[in-house]
Amino acid sequence: MEQILANGVYLGSQYAMIALGLTLIFALMNVLNFAHGQMYVIGGFVTYTFYGQWGVPFILALVMSCVTLAILGALIERFLFAPVIKGSAREESTMLLAAGIAFFLDAVILLFFGEKQRGVPKIVDGVFNYDFRLIMPYDRILICVLAILSIVAFIGLMQYTKTGRALRALAQDRTAAQLMGVNVDRYSMIGFALGAMLAGLVGGLLVTITGVNLGMGGPTSIKAFMMVMIGGAGVISGAIWGGIILGFMEAIGLALLYQYGDITYLLIFVSLMIFLAIRPQGLMGKPWG
Amino acid sequence: MQRRTLMKAALTAVSLIALQATSALAENPVLKIGFVGVTSGPAASWGISNQRSMETRAAWINETGGYEIGDTTYDIEIVSFDDQKDPKRAIAGMEKMAQEGIHYVVGPNVDDGAAAVRPVAESNGIMYFPYAFPKSLYEAPASNAVLGMVANYQSGPAIYKYLMEEKGVKTVAFIAANESDPLSQRDGGVAAATALGLEVVSDNVTYQVDTTDFTPVLTPVMRSRPDLLVLSGVSPANAPQLIRSARELGFQGVISTETAQDSGVLTEGAGDLANGFISVGGASTPELASPMMNEFVDRYTKMFGEYNDESNTKVYALEYILETLKADPTALTDVDAFQATMDTFEAPNPYMNGDATLRYVGMSSFGQKRQVAVPLVVNVYQDGKFETLFVAEVD
Incomplete structure (x- = not known):
C-alpha cells in the first residue's frame, strides 16, 4: 500500500507538470498544442547536452532547458500561431499548425540529437528502502519534490504577480482583458513561452530518471491530453488534478492488476470514456468552455 | 532588383550542382535496394541502424567505383521508407518498393510489419530481409522472406x-x-x-x-x-x-x-x-572483426557522427543481397533465380577474420534456407563496453 501511494504521488506530480503547460496554452489561446510532447523532449535533450555531455551543474542545465524552450515557445507563438490565429477563424488551422510543428520538431530532434535513447548521470545516488514495503530511489524523491515545488511556484506566479493576473484575465475573457488595457499580443506570447518553458522544465527534470529519446514526444502529448480531459481543458487546477488522478490510477493498476496482463491503460481509457460521457467538460471545466 | 539577381544566381548554382550530381550518378547504372522499417518512435534505433548501415555501405561502394554484377558495374541507391512500426505503413512501403521496380528490400523490423508485407512481396517478386522472428515467415509455403539476424x-x-x-x-x-x-x-x-x-x-x-x-x-x-x-x-x-x-x-x-x-x-x-x-x-567482436568491418565502422561514424553497435549485424543484409546477385546476375529481376541460388550460395565473409563464409542457413529452424548466417555473439556489458561471453553458430 505504501508503495502504491508513493508511486502515485511521484507519477502524479510529474504528470501534473506535463499537463500544466498544455492547459495553460489552451486556456490562453484555445490552441491544442500537439507539439507539447516534442517540447518536453527538447527540454530533456537540452539538459542531457549541458549536464550529461558538457558537465554543467544540473540546476544550470535545467535553467538552460527552461530558457531554450521559453525562447522557442515565444518564437513559435509570434511567428506561427499569432499570424494563423489572426488570419483564420477556423480552429482546425491552429490544430494543423501544431501537428506540423510536432513533425518538424521530431525531424529537428533526429537531426541534432540522433535516434538513440539518451541518459544522464544520476543526480543523487542511493535508494530509500523501508523494509521492502516502500522502495524509492532518492533521485525520484528529489525530482518529485522539485516537481511539487515547481507547481507551487507556478500557482504563485499565476495568483500573485501582475503577469499571472494578466494571463488569467486573458484566459477568462480575451476581449474584456484587452479593454482593461492588457496587451493581448504580448501576454499571449508570454503565456505560450511559459507553457513551453514548463514542458522544458519537466523534460529536464525527468531526463535524470527516464532518459530521453526521439520517440517520447507523441506519447507524452497523448498522456498530457488525457490529463487535461480529466481535469477540464484550460483549467490550471484541473490539469493538476488530472495529473494526480492519472498517476494514481496508473500506480494502483500496475500494482494490483498485473496478473491479468497489461489491462491498466485499457481500464483507464474505459473509465475516461465513461467519465467524459457523463461529464464532458472534465472535473473542473465549465460546460460553456 | 538585387534580391532577384541573388535568387537567380542561387537557382543557377543549385541547378548546376543538381546537374553535376545527376551526371556523377549517371556514370554507372543504378541498382536500387529498398529499406522498409521503423525510423521514428521509441524503436527508431532498430531501423535507423539498418538504414544507416545500408547507406554507409552504398556510399562506400559508389565511392570506390560501384559494384560489379555480371558484366555491369552498378551504383547502389538505397530507397528508404519509415513504416513507423505500423503494419499498414509497412504495406504502403512495400507497395512503394514494388512501384519503383525494386526486388530486394531490407526490413521490416518487427513481427506484424513483416507478416503484413508478405502478400505484397510475394505477389510483386520482392525478396525481403526482415528482423522479425515468426517461423511462418520463413517456413514453406512462405518463400520470399530471409531472416536477417539470429532469432x-x-x-x-x-x-x-x-x-x-x-x-x-x-x-x-x-x-x-x-x-x-x-x-x-x-x-x-x-x-x-x-x-x-x-x-x-x-x-x-x-x-x-x-x-x-x-x-x-x-x-x-x-x-x-x-x-x-x-x-x-x-x-x-x-x-x-x-x-x-x-x-x-x-x-x-x-x-x-x-x-x-x-x-x-x-x-x-x-x-x-x-x-x-x-x-x-x-555479429562482431574485436576478435572477429576484419579490417573491412573496422573500416565500415569508421565510415559509418564519419557519416553519421556516432556508430551503433546494432549495425554489427545490420551490415550483413545488403552484403548478402549483393553477393547473391553477383553469384547469379539473372536474379537482378528474377527472385526465383535468387531463391535457387540461395541453396548453394557461399562467398567469403568480408566482415570476419579467418575463413568465415556468407551462406544461407535455417534448415533446422525453418526447413529451408531462409536465414543469413551471422555468428550468434552473446555479450555481457561491463564498465561501459560489451565483452564477448560466447560465440555460437546457427544452422
Whole structure:
C-alpha cells in the first residue's frame, strides 16, 4: 500500500507538470498544442547536452532547458500561431499548425540529437528502502519534490504577480482583458513561452530518471491530453488534478492488476470514456468552455 | 532588383550542382535496394541502424567505383521508407518498393510489419530481409522472406543453458512490452526455459510501449525473487531504464535479453547498474572483426557522427543481397533465380577474420534456407563496453 501511494504521488506530480503547460496554452489561446510532447523532449535533450555531455551543474542545465524552450515557445507563438490565429477563424488551422510543428520538431530532434535513447548521470545516488514495503530511489524523491515545488511556484506566479493576473484575465475573457488595457499580443506570447518553458522544465527534470529519446514526444502529448480531459481543458487546477488522478490510477493498476496482463491503460481509457460521457467538460471545466 | 539577381544566381548554382550530381550518378547504372522499417518512435534505433548501415555501405561502394554484377558495374541507391512500426505503413512501403521496380528490400523490423508485407512481396517478386522472428515467415509455403539476424528461439536457449551451467540460475522471470514482438519472444522464452528445467516464477507482467518509468511496473516482478530476469524483446530505449529500475529495487540476479543493444545507450541510461547485463550482440567482436568491418565502422561514424553497435549485424543484409546477385546476375529481376541460388550460395565473409563464409542457413529452424548466417555473439556489458561471453553458430 505504501508503495502504491508513493508511486502515485511521484507519477502524479510529474504528470501534473506535463499537463500544466498544455492547459495553460489552451486556456490562453484555445490552441491544442500537439507539439507539447516534442517540447518536453527538447527540454530533456537540452539538459542531457549541458549536464550529461558538457558537465554543467544540473540546476544550470535545467535553467538552460527552461530558457531554450521559453525562447522557442515565444518564437513559435509570434511567428506561427499569432499570424494563423489572426488570419483564420477556423480552429482546425491552429490544430494543423501544431501537428506540423510536432513533425518538424521530431525531424529537428533526429537531426541534432540522433535516434538513440539518451541518459544522464544520476543526480543523487542511493535508494530509500523501508523494509521492502516502500522502495524509492532518492533521485525520484528529489525530482518529485522539485516537481511539487515547481507547481507551487507556478500557482504563485499565476495568483500573485501582475503577469499571472494578466494571463488569467486573458484566459477568462480575451476581449474584456484587452479593454482593461492588457496587451493581448504580448501576454499571449508570454503565456505560450511559459507553457513551453514548463514542458522544458519537466523534460529536464525527468531526463535524470527516464532518459530521453526521439520517440517520447507523441506519447507524452497523448498522456498530457488525457490529463487535461480529466481535469477540464484550460483549467490550471484541473490539469493538476488530472495529473494526480492519472498517476494514481496508473500506480494502483500496475500494482494490483498485473496478473491479468497489461489491462491498466485499457481500464483507464474505459473509465475516461465513461467519465467524459457523463461529464464532458472534465472535473473542473465549465460546460460553456 | 538585387534580391532577384541573388535568387537567380542561387537557382543557377543549385541547378548546376543538381546537374553535376545527376551526371556523377549517371556514370554507372543504378541498382536500387529498398529499406522498409521503423525510423521514428521509441524503436527508431532498430531501423535507423539498418538504414544507416545500408547507406554507409552504398556510399562506400559508389565511392570506390560501384559494384560489379555480371558484366555491369552498378551504383547502389538505397530507397528508404519509415513504416513507423505500423503494419499498414509497412504495406504502403512495400507497395512503394514494388512501384519503383525494386526486388530486394531490407526490413521490416518487427513481427506484424513483416507478416503484413508478405502478400505484397510475394505477389510483386520482392525478396525481403526482415528482423522479425515468426517461423511462418520463413517456413514453406512462405518463400520470399530471409531472416536477417539470429532469432530469440535460437539465442534464448543458448543463453539460459549457459546461465544454468555457469551461474547456477534456477528461477526466471520474464517481462515484456505489450505488443506482438516482445510478447511472442516472451512466450518463446518461457517455453525454452521450461524445456531446459528452469522454474518460471513470473511471466505475466507487461508494460506499455511508451512507458518511461519502470519502477511501478517492475515492483511485482521483483517480489517473485527470480535468479534471472529476462527482458523479452526489449527495445534499446527501454533496456537501460528497466535495468536501472530493477537494480534500484534491489534485484541482485542476472538480467538478460535476446535483442541487440547499444553499449553507449546502456552507459548513459544505467551506468554501472548495467554491469553484468547479457544481450545478443551485433555479429562482431574485436576478435572477429576484419579490417573491412573496422573500416565500415569508421565510415559509418564519419557519416553519421556516432556508430551503433546494432549495425554489427545490420551490415550483413545488403552484403548478402549483393553477393547473391553477383553469384547469379539473372536474379537482378528474377527472385526465383535468387531463391535457387540461395541453396548453394557461399562467398567469403568480408566482415570476419579467418575463413568465415556468407551462406544461407535455417534448415533446422525453418526447413529451408531462409536465414543469413551471422555468428550468434552473446555479450555481457561491463564498465561501459560489451565483452564477448560466447560465440555460437546457427544452422
